[in-house]
Amino acid sequence: MSLIPLERLAQAKRLLFISPLALGDFLYLKTFLAALKWQNPHLEVDIWLDDNRNNQDSWRLSRSKIMLQWITAEPAFSRSYGCCDSKAMQDSQIETAKALNYDLVITHSGSKSEQFSQLARRISPKGFIVTSLAKSKFGGLLDAWFFRHSDKTYKIDVDALGEQHHITDRYYQLLHRITGLTMKKQDFMPSLTIAPEFVQTVNDWLTKQFNASAQGPVYFLNHLSTNKKRDWHQSQLFELIARITEQSPDSRFIVNSTPENYGALKDAIAQEKQLANSHVAVFTVENNFFELPALIAAADRVITVETAIMHFATASQRPLIAMMRQKKPYWAPPETATSKVLYANTGKGYVSDISVNEVMATLAQIQASCLPLSS
Numbered sequence: 187m188s189l190i191p192l193e194r195l196a197q198a199k200r201l202l203f204i205s206p207l208a209l210g211d212f213l214y215l216k217t218f219l220a221a222l223k224w225q226n227p228h229l230e231v232d233i234w235l236d237d238n239r240n241n242q243d244s245w246r247l248s249r250s251k252i253m254l255q256w257i258t259a260e261p262a263f264s265r266s267y268g269c270c271d272s273k274a275m276q277d278s279q280i281e282t283a284k285a286l287n288y289d290l291v292i293t294h295s296g297s298k299s300e301q302f303s304q305l306a307r308r309i310s311p312k313g314f315i316v317t318s319l320a321k322s323k324f325g326g327l328l329d330a331w332f333f334r335h336s337d338k339t340y341k342i343d344v345d346a347l348g349e350q351h352h353i354t355d356r357y358y359q360l361l362h363r364i365t366g367l368t369m370k371k372q373d374f375m376p377s378l379t380i381a382p383e384f385v386q387t388v389n390d391w392l393t394k395q396f397n398a399s400a401q402g403p404v405y406f407l408n409h410l411s412t413n414k415k416r417d418w419h420q421s422q423l424f425e426l427i428a429r430i431t432e433q434s435p436d437s438r439f440i441v442n443s444t445p446e447n448y449g450a451l452k453d454a455i456a457q458e459k460q461l462a463n464s465h466v467a468v469f470t471v472e473n474n475f476f477e478l479p480a481l482i483a484a485a486d487r488v489i490t491v492e493t494a495i496m497h498f499a500t501a502s503q504r505p506l507i508a509m510m511r512q513k514k515p516y517w518a519p520p521e522t523a524t525s526k527v528l529y530a531n532t533g534k535g536y537v538s539d540i541s542v543n544e545v546m547a548t549l550a551q552i553q554a555s556c557l558p559l560s561s
Contacts (some may be wrong), residue, residue, distance in 0.1 A: 188366035189316050189338040190290060195365060198289035200230045200264075202309065204302050205294040206237035210517070212253065213501060214375050218361045220262035221369050225551075232265040232288075233257055236279065242271045251363060251476035253541035259381075259476070274377075283309045288391050292364055293336075294318040298330070300332050307335035316340060316364050322380050340364055353516050375520075378501045379445070384480040391477075392484065393436075395467035402436030402465075406485035406504075408495040410447065415536045418494045420454065425542045426489070428460040439466045440481065442495060489545065491537050491554055492517070500525065505552050509540045523555035 187197070203219060205211070222233045235253055239246065250269035257266040267283060270276035288310040293302035295318070303317040317336040322329050333339050340363060347355050352372035361367040392404070407427070409418040427439050443451045452468045455461055471477050479498045482488060488499040489507045496508040496519050505524040510517070512535060518527045526548050533539035 187397050188362075189340060189364045190366070192366060194290070194314055195226060195229075198229055200232065200286055200288045201290040201292065202232050202288045202306075203292050203294070204234040204306055204309075204339075206254065206298070207233070208249070209253065209256075210497045211496065212256065213378075213497045214463050216260060216262070216358050217354070217376050218367060218369070220260065221373075222365055222367050225367065226319060226527065230264040231262060232267070232283075232286075233263055234267045234283070236267055236269050236276060238276075238298060238305070239491050240270055240273050240276055240287055245444060246520070247271060248445060252471055252478075254477040261538060279306055280305070284311075285527065288313045291315045292318070293475055294360065296320045300405055303333045303336045314338075318342070318360060318364075331529065338364075352518075352520065355520070356516065376497070376501045378479050378483075378498065380476055380480045380483060384474065385484075387477060388480040388484050391469075396438050396465055400436055400465035402434055402438055403486040404438045404440065404484065405430065405501075406440045406442065406482055406488045406490075406495070407440040408488075408490035408493060411491050411493045415534075417537060418491050418512060418540070419538050420451075422538065422542050424455075424458050424461060426545055427464050427466060429542065429546060431461075431464040435463065437465065439464060441466060441468050442478075442490075443468050443470045447468050452479075487549070489549070505510040505556055507545060507552065509537045509545070511535055511537060524552050526552060537560040 207215065219231055220542060223229060224463045225561050233251055235247065246269050253482045254266050254268045254286050267279055270279055290312050291306040291310045293299070293306050295302050297320065299317055302316065306317070308313045316335040316338045317333050319339055320339045324331065329339060342356055342359055347359065349488045358369060358374060383395045407423060409420065409423040411417055423441070430437055441451065441455065448468060448470045455466050455468065469481060477500065482495065483502040485504055488495065488504050490499070490509070492508065496506060499506040500519040506519060506526070508519055508527045510527055511530050519525050521527055528540050528544055528548060530537050
């Protein structure tokens, strides 16, 4: 039986899903939220992204902006609420949401479960609220007090999922147990629909970045994340590009960057002597989120650290090398002949402990399994 009574779900007009989602989170989660909408067509499903930080960090506001663009493009969702840069902005956003009288609210986060439970009640004084907990403090003895603002709480039953489960299994269990959502396992993996206008934008960008003498395979490379433990060193990135260039001189390399790092990375590449013969362009999202997945879909190979890039490559069915720590293996892309995961299992277990030699060897395996690269 679902935590939200079926009669409440049938009578509800609006559901708000509150979670500080990153790009990878949303890619997988949207499949299940969209299915919930299609199984309950009377229900408006909205998403609250604000993470309660209320600061002006450029990276979080930039990510929030592109997340809002993405959610707006998804037909299953009616509204979305982005990250706030101040307490005053958040208070205003709460009042806007409160005016919609949400019947149902689901919160899902890690360390901020209590905060989101309280926030949900501010937004929906009379609604039915379910809070998803990562873990309970003090053995759960005080959960009734910590989550007094919620009608129900839920913790994912990891034991029921098995050792080899994927993040999609977690999200399905979450929505199934809370709302009664039903889906077939074969429908869990995500897909991305990219409008023709963004395909054209990417083609124009590639033409502009690479001259006629560079028409070889396209490598999409991403060496940075939001956590230094998941970063690859810039020196490793440059060595990888140089070594692939030695094997295939007409290869084209797209290095992904955040807007904040764009200028410095572009200058470093221009000044790097070992890249003098390599065809390298630095990319960052300029106008619309879909520029990123469209460019990934246009690549012949994707090599990335543990970020949303690897999930977009999976959704686009691109040959992939993902570099990850051993932590949270359920986020790993499914392995195939052309999709490989390299785990950091030496040194400190940081992604930078994965050597260029390992990446080159894995790339050779993928090359042997793929169709000939474009030229």
